Amino acid sequence: MKLELIHVGMVMTNCYILTNEETGEAALIDPGDEADRLLACCRDRRLTAILLTHGHFDHILAVPRLREASGARIYAPAAEVPLLMDSDENLSGPWQGRPVSVRADVTLQDGEEFELLGTRIRMLLTPGHTAGSCCYYLPQEGWLFSGDTLFCESYGRVDLPTAMPDAISRSVRELLALPADTRVFPGHGGGTDIAHERKCNPLAHGWKEEDVK
DSSP: OEEEEEEETTTTEEEEEEEETTTTEEEEEOOOSOHHHHHHHTTTSEEEEEEOSOOOGGGTTTHHHHHHHHOOEEEEEGGGHHHHHOTTTTSTTTTTSOOOOOOOSEEEOTTOEEEETTEEEEEEEOOSSSTTOEEEEETTTTEEEEETTEETTEEOOOOSTTOOTTTHHHHHHHHTTSOTTOEEEESSSOOEEHHHHHHHOGGGTTOOGGGOO
């Protein structure tokens, strides 16, 4: 599996391109803007899926154009559907003047697994940054795409529409129970791994190895 990182939009959102180099199939995670640039990056492969970690504008603005151009299916947590559909709440209208509503083709429940690009992906519901925020875990690769839930030595803000401040700590601590060598690819900033976050994340205070399920 090939992994590429593209920074897009006004807040430098991390958009990830996953490619099965044997089949030429590709998927995007959080295409926050610059649809034509992302299409150009994928011109030599077949874009079949778009995975959304949550519904804020800086993670979804490119979705309508990408869907129209490629026919890619949109995957998102069922709990995030209301935010994806509401251009006021997802801030694409108020903050960008580019109202966007996104309809998911595949809505996922917490812990649901699906096959994509020849690998297994598990959706982990991690409310906090938004009510339906999620992460995508690829156990075969040992990769976690953490959206705006878990950052390097930090976590997502909880003062935007549908945020759940009381839930963010629980969500991050559940992620810390993943294998220590899991590589973490967040929605903004640099990457990290679970071992480092167990030691350095401010929400890991008091976390113990026995917390691993």
